[in-house]
Amino acid sequence: MKKYVGIELIKYPKLASKPTGGWPLDGSIISTDAGNGTIKAFVSENGVMRSVNFPHLRVRSTGVNTIASFDGVSLLGATYMIWQDVRYIVGEGALKIAEYNPEVFQDSSDRYGSEHHISMVILSMALLGINPKNKLTLIVPAPPGLLNAGLKAKIISSFMTGEYGGNDGKWSIQVDEEPRITYEIGKVVVLPEGIGSYSAFRWDQAGTVVPVIGADGHDVLGGWAQVIDLGYGTADSIKIVGGDLSPESLMQSTDEQGGLKFKVVRPILDEIKSRTSSKSITAPHIELWMREWIQSGFPGDFSVRIGQSSVNIGAAFYRLMEEYANWVDRDIIIPALNKGANSIIQAGGGWVICDLQISRKYKGKVEIVSPMNYKHTQPVRLWDMNAVGQLNFAAATIRQHRT
């Protein structure tokens, strides 16, 4: 696989056995998950899955030659794309070298099917090295509470319009100094977020049903499973009873301010802005530091440089982590359990900071279903569950309708 600066690319080991009749996924179905924080895309071809993951932001870049490449690695530490004749810096390095404020397009249902959303999805396909000769099917998830018929139609028609408005689903992009590629989208499948996470447990990459046995010896998805997807922007709580979706509950299942951005990132940003003279620090900066803080093992001392100051935000992150876990428990888990949920299905990166506290509280009492506990989901990270599961769901659907 090629490498790009500030872009995470992963090739997974085979996660399933080849089913009778051959692999259902041939590399033409792209599972995307353009969250408020990062964009992810997964593709599976003959049982081998690959993924790309990078921040859901782009920054306009001045001039054509400001970023020189050397041996495939940008001297300035970033990857760029040319999208509709505009050059943008993308990836983790974008925040560090950008002159302009980052474009993020968060916290609005309008972002689904927007030009920004489309650019990120097409970029993810190019970074994954998707073969442009294939006519592609895109899986695009949206928060279930926002996913009414209008939004679904908007997402589909926006992607299918194509860059010249010819309704041909064709979009072109250039990454770094590589040749310009044109992709053709043949179909867009819009799914409510959470279906993917449930599917990541229920099936493997071959679309084969996998048992998910809990501490009581029963399949944990057989009763009332509450999928709790804690994202960067939203928190979704979806009721699935014996595999049946509850359409009524879908519309009330999204808390638009229940994600890490509102519960952790914003309070820290406000605090920093009120106590320093910094005007250039934005939510994406805090998000980047939060990820670094998590990767460092949640240290109490975690200092960042803001202008001429060194600011220790470790204790604040820790305190907000505990408060977030309490909020998730009080406002999402307890109400679901009171209504009758048998198991809580973890999904989304928000669980990274509240899993310990919540799993400890419910140990031996309620099944908190974590990908870490099952062989077929173990290699999948919490924030990738939805996108991976969407592929599993596609594989199972294709196998069900094979003639």
Next chain:
Amino acid sequence: MARRKKSRSPNGQGLFPAISVTFDLSDPDEFRAFEMAQQLATPHGRRKHAIISFLLAIYDLQIQTGQEFNADTMSAQFITERLLSMSSTQLPSSPVQLIAIRNDSRTSMEETAKNLLNSIGNVF
């Protein structure tokens, strides 16, 4: 030395947020009420819960009937009759099993898979 004044509601209007009840055990009605209180005494705190539930029920009854209650209109028989008359059906004289309960109602993993696929449809 200044003596603390005993807190007391003016004219016994029930403004103090605590009540103490002494049962007259020579009165047959109060004796039965006392027996009920004893039954509700365990675990600790259940009597308070029962009294609050009872008062809430009276409050709701007052709202629904539009009739203001006072100590003169209250009697156990009156409350029992009113509560029963609000039920749409008469209580059965002997217990009848109207609801069947199955302890293990979990769906098999194959069924859950089929149900989810069917609920989304053949979208690929």
